Amino acid sequence: MKEIIDTLIKFRNERDWEQFHNPKDLALAINVEAGELLELFLWKDSSEADKEKVQEELADVFAFAFLLAEKYGFDVKEIVLEKIKKNAEKYPVDKAKGTAKKYTDL
């Protein structure tokens, strides 16, 4: 992951874009890219989405997510594993198994 982040930072710095990349706008960018990803599934079944375009839009979501993580000094592996632990408490296997209910409704 270090290589991804280093390449993103290099790309950003070459263009002098750090001035725009405050956390709020990075969170905005994640939403904009997530919306473009979502559009690929609009009015469609999963199987009808264009895989190549999904790849590109998902890459954009990752790119801004990595940049936001970097801004805060988060270690991506650490924060995801930590969140999985929290979710394991919210969604204990015996209650959550086989149901799509939100933890507030379990």
Next chain:
Amino acid sequence: MKEIIDTLIKFRNERDWEQFHNPKDLALAINVEAGELLELFLWKDSSEADKEKVQEELADVFAFAFLLAEKYGFDVKEIVLEKIKKNAEKYPVDKAKGTAKKYTDL
């Protein structure tokens, strides 16, 4: 990253949730989590957002993004580096330096 994805898959399978995790709903989930991340910046400057909550919501965005990548068999490093290359063509340094304009307006 393999460890993150393996842990996510284990968490999902223990709860028998693969049945819900089709690509379309994973793209939806990314948007839902991106919206929750965005809410932390609503009516605020970047500096006023709660760092701990940002960490949690960003972790959720990553979790569903990794799960969607896994569904398609994408290598996250590969797709992000490939997208950076494409973006480098869309945003050549000499045109894009210091401006936040979209490539269609450069």
Next chain:
Amino acid sequence: MKEIIDTLIKFRNERDWEQFHNPKDLALAINVEAGELLELFLWKDSSEADKEKVQEELADVFAFAFLLAEKYGFDVKEIVLEKIKKNAEKYPVDKAKGTAKKYTDL
């Protein structure tokens, strides 16, 4: 508002699009359009957004929101006024005045 909805329905039916317009995809469409609206403010201050484009993207958000309301038989005026009443309870003037805090933090 009846005229807006009637025109939207006519536009939809002429294209035989009702088959795609299930509530879930309409909610998706609202998110996609909301993302396009948001993009107009990305890396910018409010004042720098292109007013004409804001008009178009906001119109798209309204269009799909009206179509979703119609699907459920909601009266838009009624549901908004009802929600304002609920919000007035969540955000009593004496506690909420001048603060951007969420009701859970008041």
Next chain:
Amino acid sequence: MKEIIDTLIKFRNERDWEQFHNPKDLALAINVEAGELLELFLWKDSSEADKEKVQEELADVFAFAFLLAEKYGFDVKEIVLEKIKKNAEKYPVDKAKGTAKKYTDL
């Protein structure tokens, strides 16, 4: 629609919230609420979404959309009807009938 907007403005002004309601944050708010609406359909078919909650979240989307329209002095009816006209050109009946394709793929 005037009554909706007037009630929203009154609600906002009583709480002294106009200071937070710049266009960029209103666009953010629309996305946040659109995400909450979308969550009601996550991992589900349209028919499984909770109608009452859809009503509330859709009302929130409308509320911020009306507030953003008001900020720019847009007449909602006018901008939606105008957008339908534009879309009718992008999606001529003979090409768009019965297909969910984007206009760029028609």
